[in-house]
Amino acid sequence: MNLQFVVDGLLTGSMIGLGAIGVTLTYSILRFSNFAHGDFMAWGTYATLAVVGAIAAMFGKVAPIAPLSFGWPLIVALIVGAAFTALLALLLDKVLFSRLRKQEQAIIAVMGSFGASMALRSLLEFIFTSRPTYFSRAIQIAMPVGFGIRITPDQIALLILTAALVLGVHLLTTRTQTGRSMQAMSQNPALARIAGIDVASVVRVTWVIGAALACVAGVMIGVLVQIRPLMGFDMLLPMFAAAILGGIGSIPGAVLGGLIIGLAEAGAVQLIGAEWRAAVSFIILMAVLIVRPIGLFGVRER
Amino acid sequence: MNETVLDVSDLEAGYEPGVPIVRGASITVNKGEIVVVLGPNGAGKSSLIKAIAGLVPISRGKVLLDGKDITAAPAHTMVRLGLAFVPQTENVFPRMSVEDNLKVACGILERRQAPARIEEMYAAFPDLLRQRRTPAGNLSGGQRQMLAVARALIVHPKVLVLDEPSAGLSPKFVSMVFEMLSDIRKSGVTILLVEQNAKAALAIGDRAYVLVEGKERHEGAASTLWDDPVIAELYLGQRPLRKDSARHTETGGAA
DSSP states (O other), X not given: OOTHHHHHHHHHHHHXXXXXXXXXXXXXXXXXXXXXXXXXXXXXXXXHHHHHHHHHHXXXXXXXXXXXXXXXXXXXXXXXXXXXXXXXXXXXXXXXIHHHHTSSOHHHHHHHHHHHHHHHHHXXXXXXXXXXXXXXXXXXXXXXXXXXXXXXXXXXXXXXXXXXXXXXXXXXXXXXXXXXHHHHHHHOHHHHHHTTOOHHHHHHHHHHHHHHHHHHHHXXXXXXXXXXXXXXXXXXXXXXXXXXXXXXXXXXHHHHHHHHHHHXXXXXXXXXXXXXHHHHHHXXXXXXXXXXXXXXXXXXXX | OOOEXXXXXXXXXXXXXXXXXXXXXXXXXETTOEEEEEOOTTSSHHHHHHHHTTSSOEEEEEEEETTEEOTTOOGGGHHHHTEEEEOSSSOSOTTSBHHHHHHHGGGGSOTTHHHHHHHHHHHHOHHHHHTTTSBGGGSOHHHHHHHHHHHHHTTOOSEEEEEOTTTTOOHHHHHHHXXXXXXXXXXXXXXXXXXXXXXXXXXXXXXXXXXXXXXXXXXEEHHHHTTSHHIIIIIIOSSOSSGGGGGGTTTOOOO
């Protein structure tokens, strides 16, 4: 048996996991399922692509960094793109979600996010067309690392980036006052206000973290696969499955859930057939909801 | 000498517009006092202090804290203004450790002050020190109430406002909570509390108000109020004073 699916699965899982962090934070702190989260991913990726283009126009062609397929322009563009995605999420919250969240029923905000998702997606297709595009057309040579596994320098770099981001977000949410305020908001919003926590600022931080990570996940897909307006929407089901598998509200859970789904998808492609790939996250989601609805790290609500 | 810390005048408040639960209530709390608000079920006691804490919309009247108008202040600014509120139930963050429950409340303190202030709370409540790593949801009822009070005290409030601190506690913990409040007052903190357990609350209180149908009907020294016939009439509902308080006879009564 070829173990290549482990690397493929970890990579797919990283992208799903980074996206699922935003899904799980939005759900536990803002209390609704944001179906536009995948489109934050796509918007972040296209924003990054646009900045890469702008840098190329200003500085000419920049040589990639040693073994990688990209140079400093992509790194700078990713930071700008993440900031742009965060602003997009804040803007959307201001004009749409904050009003809908005030309604008694969460389903209103969920439906609103569906509408926002469609609008964002169509707008991308309108601006950039639906033709796939790439950050780089260079072909990387995969290095054999034993056990029949091959991995490219880009893949290694992105796995390291994922690990660093997950660790950073985990420390932010567990060790800082901002993180404790986020936990407090998710556990008891009324008491959080009484304890002097500014709900509006916690909401902003939540959007910024979720949207920035979505942008990173999107750019990873862009670097390793391709860039399409539908790229984020296609990730929606795996991201929700990962968030629910890990237990809503748990950041380590979302990442672990992402890795499990990524590995299961890659394994299914190798063992059963590529046509089953999309079914895997759906089957896992169903199984979790039946067997352990609160997920791996979840907690029972009162 | 009698410096007023909290001055509530002619307060009208309720969850829905046009349906006031608090109907023109006026109370004052002086520095260093424990003031108790009593009253039959449905009198609006909880709504009154929640309105003061910014949790129930106020439609008329004023709340002054140290002479400063805080009537329209949002709930999350209250601790900064000097008013700390302890809700009756769900008053801790259940899946955060005891220590994180205290830390999260330190948001308005200077960063350097927070650790020392947490140590002071541990010194005052040794039970919490022993359980510092325990998720607050796993504490006993009495310890949870302690944590809720410590969380409120940590920011040096001018007035500590509590909603039925003895509710749902076993008798052993009830006396513990009232002893705790008495000690807190001795340390110089001003306290306003709503209580069903009238006897225990009056034992530690300085003054008390009896609230009926959203308005204070009686005010007196806590020591004499228990023997005052007005308590029996207005609060215990044994002998209706007036027709309009008659319907409280079924629901009224000390817990």
